[in-house]
Amino acid sequence: MSRMLVDADAIRALADILTETGLTEIEIAEKDNRIRVARGASGPVVHAPAPVAAAAPATSAPVAAPVDPANHPGAVNSPMVGIAYLTPDPSSPPFANEGQNVVAGQTLMLIEAMKTFNQIKAPRSGKLTRFLVSSGDPVEFGEPLAIIE
Known part of the structure; x- marks a missing residue:
């Protein structure tokens, strides 16, 4: 089981940038490490999905549980495997x-x-806030592909 290194100072700095700029989310990435801070209705939500080789002691900074994209009301789900x-x-x-x-x-x-290219179209109008897949990624039926808000 891999452990994740959480840089509390980096998270606080990103949260401060969100507050100062009015942005709703910000992400930084370096090699295989990634920190994403998003502000929802209740305040900043921190996502740090990339595993890190080194372990770190637990910090006292509260970290909110990540929101499951499959449950997001603006999720665009895959209609097929491919x-x-x-x-x-x-x-x-x-x-x-x-x-x-x-x-x-x-x-x-x-x-x-099956060697057929199927267009995935936006089910509604709105802002495409995030892709949840990259080009070349395998996808499953019902898997969230993108978020439109």
Whole structure:
């Protein structure tokens, strides 16, 4: 079982940046380490999903439980098993970008299943706040792919 190293000072600094700028989330990544701080209705929520090789003592800073994207009301779920692609081909720009406003019916990505490329379209209009998969990732039926708020 891997342990995660939590840098409480980095989390506090990111939370301060959220407060100062009015942003709703911020993420920093370095090699295999990633810290994401998001502010919900009740305040900052911290996500630190990347495992770290070194162990650290527990800190006294409270860390909220991560929100399950599958339960998010704006989740766009996979209608099939396959491989997700965010671009029509490797040399093309993505169908949509995080932070972009999308309209209902707009193609967000493709899922390749049995050598057929299936368009995954936005079920509703809104802001595409996050992709939960990367190009080339295998996806399962019902797996959340993106969040539209």
